[in-house]
Each structure stands twice: as C-alpha cells, then as structure tokens.
Amino acid sequence: MPELRRDPVTGEWVIVASERAKRPGDFADHSRADQPDEPENCPFCAGNESMTPPEIMAFRQPGSQRNGPGWWIRVVPNKYPALAIEGDLNKTGFGVYDWMNGVGAHEVIVETPEHGKQLPFLDTRQIEDILWAYRARYLDLKKDPRLKHILIFRNYGRVAGASLGHPHSQLVATPVVPVQVAAELAGAQRYQDYHDRCAYCDILRQEMNEGQRLVSENEHFIAFEPYAAKYPFETLILPRRHCPSFAAISAEEQTAFAAMLGDALRRIHLCLDDAPYNYNIHTAPCDRDDKDEFHWHLRVFPRLTIAAGFEMGTGVYINVTPPEVAAECLREVDLGASLPVPAELPVGSQDDPSASPDS
Amino acid sequence: MPELRRDPVTGEWVIVASERAKRPGDFADHSRADQPDEPENCPFCAGNESMTPPEIMAFRQPGSQRNGPGWWIRVVPNKYPALAIEGDLNKTGFGVYDWMNGVGAHEVIVETPEHGKQLPFLDTRQIEDILWAYRARYLDLKKDPRLKHILIFRNYGRVAGASLGHPHSQLVATPVVPVQVAAELAGAQRYQDYHDRCAYCDILRQEMNEGQRLVSENEHFIAFEPYAAKYPFETLILPRRHCPSFAAISAEEQTAFAAMLGDALRRIHLCLDDAPYNYNIHTAPCDRDDKDEFHWHLRVFPRLTIAAGFEMGTGVYINVTPPEVAAECLREVDLGASLPVPAELPVGSQDDPSASPDS
Numbered sequence: 001m002p003e004l005r006r007d008p009v010t011g012e013w014v015i016v017a018s019e020r021a022k023r024p025g026d027f028a029d030h031s032r033a034d035q036p037d038e039p040e041n042c043p044f045c046a047g048n049e050s051m052t053p054p055e056i057m058a059f060r061q062p063g064s065q066r067n068g069p070g071w072w073i074r075v076v077p078n079k080y081p082a083l084a085i086e087g088d089l090n091k092t093g094f095g096v097y098d099w100m101n102g103v104g105a106h107e108v109i110v111e112t113p114e115h116g117k118q119l120p121f122l123d124t125r126q127i128e129d130i131l132w133a134y135r136a137r138y139l140d141l142k143k144d145p146r147l148k149h150i151l152i153f154r155n156y157g158r159v160a161g162a163s164l165g166h167p168h169s170q171l172v173a174t175p176v177v178p179v180q181v182a183a184e185l186a187g188a189q190r191y192q193d194y195h196d197r198c199a200y201c202d203i204l205r206q207e208m209n210e211g212q213r214l215v216s217e218n219e220h221f222i223a224f225e226p227y228a229a230k231y232p233f234e235t236l237i238l239p240r241r242h243c244p245s246f247a248a249i250s251a252e253e254q255t256a257f258a259a260m261l262g263d264a265l266r267r268i269h270l271c272l273d274d275a276p277y278n279y280n281i282h283t284a285p286c287d288r289d290d291k292d293e294f295h296w297h298l299r300v301f302p303r304l305t306i307a308a309g310f311e312m313g314t315g316v317y318i319n320v321t322p323p324e325v326a327a328e329c330l331r332e333v334d335l336g337a338s339l340p341v342p343a344e345l346p347v348g349s350q351d352d353p354s355a356s357p358d359s
Numbered sequence: 360m361p362e363l364r365r366d367p368v369t370g371e372w373v374i375v376a377s378e379r380a381k382r383p384g385d386f387a388d389h390s391r392a393d394q395p396d397e398p399e400n401c402p403f404c405a406g407n408e409s410m411t412p413p414e415i416m417a418f419r420q421p422g423s424q425r426n427g428p429g430w431w432i433r434v435v436p437n438k439y440p441a442l443a444i445e446g447d448l449n450k451t452g453f454g455v456y457d458w459m460n461g462v463g464a465h466e467v468i469v470e471t472p473e474h475g476k477q478l479p480f481l482d483t484r485q486i487e488d489i490l491w492a493y494r495a496r497y498l499d500l501k502k503d504p505r506l507k508h509i510l511i512f513r514n515y516g517r518v519a520g521a522s523l524g525h526p527h528s529q530l531v532a533t534p535v536v537p538v539q540v541a542a543e544l545a546g547a548q549r550y551q552d553y554h555d556r557c558a559y560c561d562i563l564r565q566e567m568n569e570g571q572r573l574v575s576e577n578e579h580f581i582a583f584e585p586y587a588a589k590y591p592f593e594t595l596i597l598p599r600r601h602c603p604s605f606a607a608i609s610a611e612e613q614t615a616f617a618a619m620l621g622d623a624l625r626r627i628h629l630c631l632d633d634a635p636y637n638y639n640i641h642t643a644p645c646d647r648d649d650k651d652e653f654h655w656h657l658r659v660f661p662r663l664t665i666a667a668g669f670e671m672g673t674g675v676y677i678n679v680t681p682p683e684v685a686a687e688c689l690r691e692v693d694l695g696a697s698l699p700v701p702a703e704l705p706v707g708s709q710d711d712p713s714a715s716p717d718s
Contacts (some may be wrong), residue, residue: 304386
C-alpha cells in the first residue's frame with residue numbers, strides 16, 4: 001500500500017511507494033537513448049488487452065467484447081498505481097509527522113488502438129472522444145467521498161516522463177487537495193476578493209486585446225502563451241466561458257476544445273521538432289467544482305530545458321524564450337501540410353458522446 | 360536586460376530572458392550523450408582565467424595576480440547571467456500583470472582549479488573554503504538593498520542542469536523573496552505560532568530519537584532522509600544549533616559542515632553510481648536572517664526520476680524509495696576505500712578562513 005506523508009513545515013504531501021521500493025541499482029540511466037517500443041509487446045495495442053488490468057470503461061464498436069479488441073478508446077487501471085483504490089485513509093500522526101494510507105485512483109486513458117498515431121494527428125472527433133472519456137472518469141470518481149481532487153494529464157516522450165510510447169493520458173485522484181491546486185485556487189480567490197472579477201476572465205480579455213501572446217482561437221477557446229510562462233513555449237488553453245470545472249463543459253464546447261487542443265499540439269509538434277511535453281487540466285477540487293471561484297483550463301509544458309538547483313530551491317523559473325517570441329513562432333507554423341487525414345470513425349462514436357461509459 | 364514577471368493568480372515570479380531569446384532551433388537535444396568537456400576549453404580551469412568575466416573574489420596564493428593562476432577558489436560573474444547586477448527595478452504594471460527589471464546577481468563559485476576533481480573527493484579543508492566563499496559572497500551581496508534573497512546551489516551532471524563539467528557552485532540573488540522560500544518560512548512560522556517551538560528543532564530531536572532515517576552525524580550537524588522526501592535519496596543536512604542564517608555559522612561549525620557535506624555527497628556518489636544531483640542552501644531572506652523564525656539547512660536532490668505531468672500539475676511528488684530504505688543504503692556505504700587523499704593545501708588557506716575576500 002502506498003503512503004501519503006506530509007512535510008511538517010510546508011504542508012506538502014508526498015506519495016511514498018512502500019511496496020516495490022526502488023533500490024540504488026533499479027534506476028534507469030536517463031542519458032540512454034529511447035528503448036525500443038514495439039507494438040507486439042505493447043499493453044495498450046489492440047489485441048493485447050489481456051496485458052492490462054481489466055478495463056474500467058471503453059468506447060467500443062457494437063457487439064465487441066470487454067477486454068477484447070473493437071474499442072477506439074479504453075480506460076484501464078494503471079498496472080503500477082501511485083495510489084491504491086481500496087482501503088481506508090487511517091489518518092495517523094507519528095510525532096511531528098502526518099500520515100495516511102495512499103488511497104486514490106490511478107488510471108490510464110488509452111487514446112487510440114494504433115501504436116504509432118500521436119494525439120496531435122488523431123482526427124478531431126477522436127480527440128473529442130478522449131475528452132469525453134476524461135469527463136466520464138472524472139464524474140465517476142467524483143462520487144467517491146474519499147477523493148478530493150482529480151488531475152488529468154498527459155506525458156509525451158521519455159524526457160517528459162512517459163515510459164510507454166503508445167498514445168495515452170493518465171488520471172490521478174488524490175485524497176488531499178494538492179498544494180499547487182490549493183495555491184492556484186487561493187490566488188484566484190484573492191484576486192476575486194480584491195477586484196470582484198475572475199482573474200482568468202481578466203487575463204482572457206487582456207490577451208484578446210493585446211494579441212501578442214495569442215496563438216490560436218475559436219468560438220469557445222483561446223490558446224496563448226502566459227505572460228509569466230515558466231517554460232519556453234508553455235501554452236494555456238482557456239475557455240471563454242467562466243466555469244470552475246472542466247466536467248461542466250457542453251457538447252458544443254467539447255467539440256471546440258478538441259479542435260483547439262489538436263491545433264495547439266500540432267503547432268508545438270511542428271514548431272519544436274516533436275518535442276517532449278506534459279499537459280494537465282487545471283480544474284477545481286471535487287467538492288468545490290460547483291463554486292464560482294475558479295476558471296478551468298489546460299496547460300501544455302514542452303520540456304526543452306531542465307529545472308535545476310535554482311528552480312528547485314526557489315520555485316522561480318528561468319524562461320529563455322519570451323512568451324511573445326514563442327507565440328509568434330507558434331502562430332507562424334504552417335499547419336496546412338500536416339492536417340490529419342479525416343479518419344472514418346467507428347459507428348456510434350458521436351451519437352451520444354456524453355453517454356455514460358460502458359462500465 | 361532580463362525581466363521579472365509575476366503570475367497574477369499564483370503570485371509566482373518568473374525570470375524571462377529577453378536578450379538572447381532562444382528560438383525553436385536553439386534547444387539542445389536532451390537525449391544526446393554528454394558532450395566532450397576538455398580542460399583546454401574550460402573557462403574554469405587554472406590558466407584560462409581570461410575566459411571568464413573579471414573575478415569578484417578568490418582565495419589565492421600570496422603574490423599571485425588577480426585573474427591569473429595561483430588561486431584555489433575563484434568567484435566570477437556568470438557569463439550568461441539570469442539576472443543583471445546593474446539597473447533599477449522600475450516596478451511597473453501592465454494591465455493585470457506585474458513587471459520589474461531583472462536586477463540581481465548571478466555568480467559562479469569555481470571550487471577547485473582541477474578540472475576532474477569532484478567536490479565529494481576534495482580535501483575537507485578545501486570544501487570548508489568553498490563554504491567560506493559562499494558566506495563571503497552572501498555577506499557582500501546582502502549589503503545591496505535591492506536584493507531580498509540569496510540562493511546558493513550546485514548542479515552536478517547534465518541531467519541536473521550542469522552545462523560545464525568543471526566543479527562549481529552558483530549563487531543567484533533575487534530582488535523578490537521566491538515563492539518557495541516564502542512558503543517554507545510561512546510554514547515554519549505557522550508551526551512556531553502553534554507549538555511555540557521550531558519545527559526543524561523538533562524534526563532534529565525526532566530523527567535523532569528514531570534513527571531510522573539518519574544517515575550520518577557529527578558534533579554540529581546531522582544528515583538524514585526527510586520523512587516526506589520528494590525525491591529518492593533526498594538528503595537534508597541540518598545544523599544542531601537553531602539559527603536562521605547559514606551566514607551566522609561559527610568557524611567550528613563550518614569545519615563540521617564541510618565534513619558532513621563531504622560525507623553525504625561521498626555516500627550519494629558511491630551508493631548511486633555517480634548520480635547527477637542538485638543541492639541548495641535554505642536560509643532566511645536577507646532582511647530576516649537575524650529573526651529567530653527559521654532554521655537554515657542544506658538539501659541534496661539526486662536526480663534519479665523525472666517530474667512529469669502529475670508532479671507539475673499538483674506539486675505532489677511520487678517517491679519510489681522510502682526514506683527509511685534510502686537511509687539504510689546510504690548508511691551502509693563503505694567510505695573507507697574512497698576517502699580522499701589529504702592534499703597539501705596552499706599556504707594561508709586556513710589562517711583566517713573568515714577573512715574578507717580579496718575584492
């Protein structure tokens with residue numbers, strides 16, 4: 001069972017993997033080249049469903065069987081979960097230290113049965129279904145009163161922490177509100193208290209007016225380089241409509257979100273020569289996602305530089321590409337040559353995209 | 360001139376390098392092997408002093424000339440500084456955004472004239488002089504009222520952000536108190552308010568009593584694995600005496616600090632097969648380093664794992680080596696075979712280690 005331990009000074013929680021503890025010889029050499037990653041050994045490829053734990057949900061062709069092929073999106077528990085879904089928290093103190101059982105959820109959203117097809121180049125309708133899968137898992141896990149926050153994220157490339165090449169996202173639900181989520185929420189609240197307006201709504205207005213950090217826009221979303229971006233080419237996708245929770249997205253907005261996410265990732269891919277990246281969805285904690293105090297969004301972090309002793313000791317990042325320069329580079333990307341070929345989607349994909357998952 | 364920009368929600372400051380902006384083609388490929396790093400091209404090797412900006416201070420042999428050989432520790436401005444030492448802050452607002460000039464200091468402490476000799480294997484008296492150089496630079500920069508905090512840190516290995524192989528540390532003085540320093544200080548104050556005791560003094564007592572996370576100890580310091588360590592083999596060196604500022608260290612304590620730092624780094628080096636690491640010194644902000652609210656220390660972060668989308672979105676780290684396991688591994692290291700050969704130190708090295716630098 002993993003543990004959650006709290007730093008008595010900063011209050012930060014850390015997940016400690018007590019089983020399968022890595023000893024000195026167990027760490028990979030980060031300087032090696034990427035290891036071979038073949039579809040026949042890939043647990044996320046169609047036909048290899050038995051290599052994962054039983055599926056939690058899937059978008060499947062009519063008549064196909066659970067844990068067999070015929071799916072176009074499949075969600076499974078992480079085989080090596082950071083947190084365990086069974087058990088009580090058993091909150092305990094040990095002297096100055098706070099402890100609880102590492103209860104939570106850790107799931108993998110397999111984004112396509114095709115091993116070599118990366119998210120930016122999937123059909124927009126497929127990207128939209130990935131987002132519906134995110135939402136379905138969020139809404140299901142939100143019912144569990146032990147879980148306080150749900151982070152949905154994607155690691156792409158070994159340098160960004162991805163250990164498998166097959167396109168996938170992940171979800172981790174924690175029994176605590178993470179320190180960084182709490183800080184962002186508190187900051188939004190502080191701004192709201194002072195100005196009686198939403199900080200992100202103000203940012204949206206200013207970015208639309210100034211335009212120099214804008215990358216792309218559509219009817220429901222804008223993509224821009226944040227004024228105080230920590231990472232070169234960090235990109236924020238912000239909904240125009242103020243809303244605390246990404247799960248409250250409408251069907252029309254979801255279509256626009258998929259289009260904007262695909263657009264931003266294609267620009268980053270083409271501009272930065274297939275750079276590794278992470279993205280994550282910033283959304284309110286489960287029990288506050290109907291409050292009006294937050295404005296959900298998605299952040300993409302290309303991994304072009306290394307956080308070192310200065311960043312680790314201060315939390316101050318050095319961004320070597322001014323956001324205005326990054327925005328200009330991303331705007332200038334020629335998307336024409338790279339537009340994904342519209343794939344024929346399996347029957348039923350869009351009939352009822354917000355329907356409950358089949359689990 | 361670099362800029363400091365503030366995130367309007369979280370309040371975090373970011374340094375934006377406005378000159379020499381890196382464009383998409385300028386980023387190194389992190390997956391490549393280490394580049395050749397030869398003494399003849401190394402700006403930090405003895406004889407190559409002209410390859411750095413003029414030295415700020417040095418510990419030198421009597422009669423040797425500034426910016427020539429004859430030094431055993433040399434401090435120079437960083438040739439590519441994150442912050443610039445000249446100029447006014449010119450604090451300005453642009454709509455919702457806060458801005459100031461990137462004023463500060465960024466210095467390199469060259470730890471030895473010998474290219475291939477790494478810090479853990481330097482003579483303890485040489486390590487002590489490195490620490491005296493840290494202190495001398497801290498005390499000098501502290502006089503500048505524009506500077507609010509001074510971080511001293513070391514990056515070792517390319518994965519840990521080091522771009523040059525020659526042994527060196529760095530120092531960055533910022534005109535703001537970094538968010539992470541503020542959070543640690545606030546946490547210490549909160550603990551003090553609640554318990555009327557110092558959190559770190561309590562931690563020290565508990566770690567000494569329990570012993571399971573202890574790595575090493577001497578008369579003035581302990582080295583241990585923090586209970587809620589974020590990184591595998593993260594190691595904290597804590598002075599036994601409660602003191603907010605590392606600059607208030609006594610000569611006797613400095614000797615013990617050098618011994619403890621060398622001991623901890625040798626254990627990490629031998630246990631983890633020369634792993635890359637960062638360390639940084641956590642000390643109170645300049646204008647509060649005589650207040651009683653903090654307890655300075657040094658943290659070493661081996662870089663064995665990659666922070667990915669989950670850590671970046673939550674601030675919650677997953678530590679795959681329980682601190683108790685890491686401590687046991689580090690305690691068991693056989694230091695006997697690796698003890699550094701006592702070097703003959705240049706005359707005058709220890710005569711007055713706390714004397715002012717020669718600048």
